[in-house]
Amino acid sequence: MDRTDLSVRDKDRYRRQLIIEGFGEDAQQRLGRATVGVLGIGGLGSPATMYLAAAGVGRILLVDDQVPEMSNLNRQVLHWLRDVSASRLKVESAAWKIKEMNEEVQVLERCERVTKESISSVLGEAEIILDCTDNFETRYALNAFCVETRKPFVHAGVEGLFGQITTIVPGETPCLRCLFPNPPPRKGELPILGAATGVFGSMQAAEAIKLITGVGDPLMGQMILGDLRTNVWERVEVQRDPDCPVCSGLGT
Ligand SMILES: [Zn+2]
Secondary structure (H helix, E strand, O other): OOOOOOOHHHHHHOHHHHOOOOOHHHHHHHHHHOEEEEEOOOOOHHHHHHHHHHHOOOEEEEEOOOOOOHHHOOOOOOOOHHHHHOOOOHHHHHHHHHHHHOOOOEEEEEOOOOOOOOHHHHHOOOOEEEEOOOOHHHHHHHHHHHHHHOOOEEEEEEEEOEEEEEEEOEOOEOOHHHHOOOOOOOOOOOOEOHHHHHHHHHHHHHHHHHHHHOOOOOOEOEEEEEEOOOOEEEEEEOOOOOOOOOOOOOOO
């Protein structure tokens, strides 16, 4: 499809990424046409959404059914004291700031609880989804939906100063159930340092940008485990489970 050139304004706004090796105007236009879903606008979803918007992703679908609380503010940097005071929904709180950051980004607000039943109507438009949730029930619903529709998604999770991230492309990489056949036991309130969600949420945005533009190597078939407490980072190979109840039927 023929596309008009980037506007003078866009060439200026995105100048420093346009000069990245392998990037260029083509990659920028691909970002502008993309729709990325962010499931959970919390510690991971805040930085992820900000960097997607800053990079010029055309449409961002924000999914969250909660209102920010005071105890969210140490890490959920898209939500501010005024949003807590106003009891503004997280999708609304995020949307007004994203529009201020980049007026060209179309923000779609979905204040809905994601379940197995609702997920296709909530996230059907997204071509790539960031798993920024905090529970495995929702993650499994997302995983099943993405395997069924063959949508790539980027999983991340953080506890304390530790985080993990992997990019899942159904049919090519392990799915989340291959990696986590059973949900980890619920622990109640998890400790979390905001800087840790900042690191891993930013990496999720970078993974989505890489998948859309074709620049760089997405974290497919690999998981990064990083601990900011010790600064030990590992990148491990992960394998598909041939008996996975979710993805074993998919070819490679
Ligand atoms: Zn699987």
